[in-house]
Amino acid sequence: MRHPPRLSALLGGAALAFASTALAVAGTASGAAAAPPCTVQYSVVGSWAGGFQGSVTVTNNSAPLHGWSLGFGFLDGQKISQGWGATWSQSGTSTTAVNESWNGTVGTGASVTAGFIASWSGSNSAPTAFTLNGAVCNAGPGPTDPTPTPTPTGPTDPPGPVSGAPELAVTGNRLTDQNGAPRRLLGVNRSGAEFMCVQGYGIFDGPVDDASVRAIADWEANTVRIPLNEECWLGLDNIKPEYRGANYVDAVKGLVGRVLAQGMTPIVELHWTYGQYTGNSSGCPDVHASCQKPMPDAQYSPAFWTSVANTFKNDRRVAFDLFNEPYPDRATPTTAQAWSCWRDGGTCPGIGYEVAGMQDLVDAVRATGARNLVLVPGIAYSNDLSQWLAHAPTDPTGQLAAAWHIYNFNTCSNEECWQSTLAPVAAQVPLVAGEIGENTCGHAFVDRVMKWFDDRALSYLGWTWNTWNCNSGPALITSYDGTPTAFGTGLRDHLRALN
Structure with a gap:
């Protein structure tokens, strides 16, 4: 702001910081099924007692898209409270992310990322089934897919936000404190x-x-x-x-x-x-x-x-x-x-x-x-x-x-x-x-x-x-x-x- 002259004149804690479930399919072996029309990587960027920050990156393996809708279901009743990179909606466990006006076009081989903050209780399992404009993404769980890493619960959860002024850090597109809590x-x-x-x-x-x-x-x-x-x-x-x-x-x-x-x-x-x-x-x-x-x-x-x-x-x-x-x-x-x-x-x-x-x-x-x-x-x-x-x-x-x-x-x-x-x-x-x-x-x-x-x-x-x-x-x-x-x-x- 310019002045009148004188007026008189989230990386989260420890193991959780990088906890993610990679659901993308790298390719298919000889004789295997063709690559799916889309691949998805779902990640838990940071977590704290009762809440977590998630990220979903979708890669389009088909013809260019001019508008997209990603669908998936949470497995443990997680509830999204805030989101970005998409318009988020949720009915029960069924969750939908629809493109914003500025990221609706996704070329062949291109990716788009959206994120959210959600609550969880008891377990925080990663979704395993995704659709893009109705088409099923990934190839389903199989021998080439990584085993999902469970989100730690109980005493291994990081503490909540630190008291007083935090030591600020950049975690993805969020500010976090030294406990990994969003600030x-x-x-x-x-x-x-x-x-x-x-x-x-x-x-x-x-x-x-x-x-x-x-x-x-x-x-x-x-x-x-x-x-x-x-x-x-x-x-x-x-x-x-x-x-x-x-x-x-x-x-x-x-x-x-x-x-x-x-x-x-x-x-x-x-x-x-x-x-x-x-x-x-x-x-x-x-x-x-x-x-x-x-x-x-x-x-x-x-x-x-x-x-x-x-x-x-x-x-x-x-x-x-x-x-x-x-x-x-x-x-x-x-x-x-x-x-x-x-x-x-x-x-x-x-x-x-x-x-x-x-x-x-x-x-x-x-x-x-x-x-x-x-x-x-x-x-x-x-x-x-x-x-x-x-x-x-x-x-x-x-x-x-x-x-x-x-x-x-x-x-x-x-x-x-x-x-x-x-x-x-x-x-x-x-x-x-x-x-x-x-x-x-x-x-x-x-x-x-x-x-x-x-x-x-x-x-x-x-x-x-x-x-x-x-x-x-x-x-x-x-x-x-x-x-x-x-x-x-x-x-x-x-x-x-x-x-």
């Missing part, structure tokens, strides 16, 4: 450290003491996103001495510690950066980190993330958000150039400074040995993820999630767009809406956002825990004791209802 990031942004220091007023906008952080936790939030300024963190001499370098770093570390003490996840995020940009949608003509720039800069942004990662790499409860709201699409002539700039950086059309791409920032973090969760935003002020999967940076640790921002005035602000552009991403990697908000001083729009994300067990954070005008902010609170605005009431009451 969602639900909370708020705490703005201030990105702009107060560069404007010469302080480090934070309002109190960040124990009482004010406890007030966030009282909303049943479990996550606080903390926007930062790279010049203040690195101690550049255009910042007042009292607000830069070690003083700034220590203040941020103090807030991170207080967030952790309240059992919440801190996300440290690079918000304002160096580099002069005066093109389309410029936030300011200043070369310094005094507004939102279209992309991070090669001169300081990798150094910022090297320092931040070294600071927090020994605590995987802290997550990293690489850059607030990239908008190279406003500078470059084509969308293809924007996505190339986004990932690879370098000399980007329309941007006058050397750009650090998302790959550069991931590399800077991982070079320190940090394995912390990293959020990677899209373009168009983080509102466009349409090419995120095709351009995603490489991460040797596999600990990347997609970050997305949504306000009622954004382009992708309706369920149709979310289904067509977000659902494919959420089917592959964890998806976090790092900022949700509206400038109506109400919450009707974010109510729709939260429902869509709740239905898919995804994460979201409200903008912002600051006492600003709800139109220009928008602001969640009128006081740092947690008194909500009309807008904030929607988020507060919703978070409390989830717990």
Whole structure:
């Protein structure tokens, strides 16, 4: 979110993590029956007391499909509560997954994957019979089929979610804790450290003491996103001495510690950066980190993330958000150039400074040995993820999630767009809406956002825990004791209802 100037101015536990029942048929021996029209691999990705995450990958061995319906039956009364990658329905034990609009075409030899979360009790046997558009998949159990691995029960079950802030990890398309239990990031942004220091007023906008952080936790939030300024963190001499370098770093570390003490996840995020940009949608003509720039800069942004990662790499409860709201699409002539700039950086059309791409920032973090969760935003002020999967940076640790921002005035602000552009991403990697908000001083729009994300067990954070005008902010609170605005009431009451 851009700001008014100063406002005054699931891998699961042990054996369960990789428990899966492979039902695919590799081929047929001489004289055996022909290959079935489809093969299926059913996997238990992670499990916990009373619940599990499952995945089904279907390979089409026949003519190309333009619409598909997968059917199977659970053997032990398992019940699906949430799903993705398909429209799921269940009647008794009979279960059906129908393609989404974006994954209905499956060519010959191509595969499609869908996942779900379900409950179980007693036993959790894998289904053994599948149909695709009515045709029977696989060849049935036989000597070439692997023996299904039973899901452990009883005392071997992993414990439930850990208490307090978890050590987050990416398991498939879900966030999990160190016990393998699924986790969602639900909370708020705490703005201030990105702009107060560069404007010469302080480090934070309002109190960040124990009482004010406890007030966030009282909303049943479990996550606080903390926007930062790279010049203040690195101690550049255009910042007042009292607000830069070690003083700034220590203040941020103090807030991170207080967030952790309240059992919440801190996300440290690079918000304002160096580099002069005066093109389309410029936030300011200043070369310094005094507004939102279209992309991070090669001169300081990798150094910022090297320092931040070294600071927090020994605590995987802290997550990293690489850059607030990239908008190279406003500078470059084509969308293809924007996505190339986004990932690879370098000399980007329309941007006058050397750009650090998302790959550069991931590399800077991982070079320190940090394995912390990293959020990677899209373009168009983080509102466009349409090419995120095709351009995603490489991460040797596999600990990347997609970050997305949504306000009622954004382009992708309706369920149709979310289904067509977000659902494919959420089917592959964890998806976090790092900022949700509206400038109506109400919450009707974010109510729709939260429902869509709740239905898919995804994460979201409200903008912002600051006492600003709800139109220009928008602001969640009128006081740092947690008194909500009309807008904030929607988020507060919703978070409390989830717990």
